Amino acid sequence: MKWEFTANEVVRGEVVYGLEDFRRDLMDEVSNNLESDDEVFIQHSFDVVYELCHWIATGRKFADFVNTLPENGPFDVVVLQTIKDHMTDNITMLGAILQRMIMDGVEQGMAVEQAVDRTAQIHDSVVSGAATN
Secondary structure (H helix, E strand, O other): OOOOOOHHHHHOOOOOOOHHHHHHHHHHHHHHHOOOOOHHHHHHHHHHHHHHHHHHHOOOOHHHHHHHOOOOOOOOHHHHHHHHHHOHHHHHHHHHHHHHHHHHHHHOOOOHHHHHHHHHHHHHHHHHHHOOO
């Protein structure tokens, strides 16, 4: 995805671009790049791509992500590596969004651990609520 602002601007709070915005834009990108009209396939692909972005943006290792997926899934390691390489800017932006959310909590008086936990709860709520898109 391309934005008219930077991840640093999001982190600094100069631009408001939230998790819901990111997920909407990523869904558009995924659905526009797949050669399929199958809504179930598109949603599943989005879920895997988003989780990959989130996994890496939160500092976890790609190999560990691959190990969470079923062996007979639609994406093999080579395809996932290609997706990861293509998602570098998206991973950076998602990391910036999550960092901004944590910083918002700290600025509201939360301890860092509380802000991280709150961000994780908000994230989970957005993802579970958006899963029925």
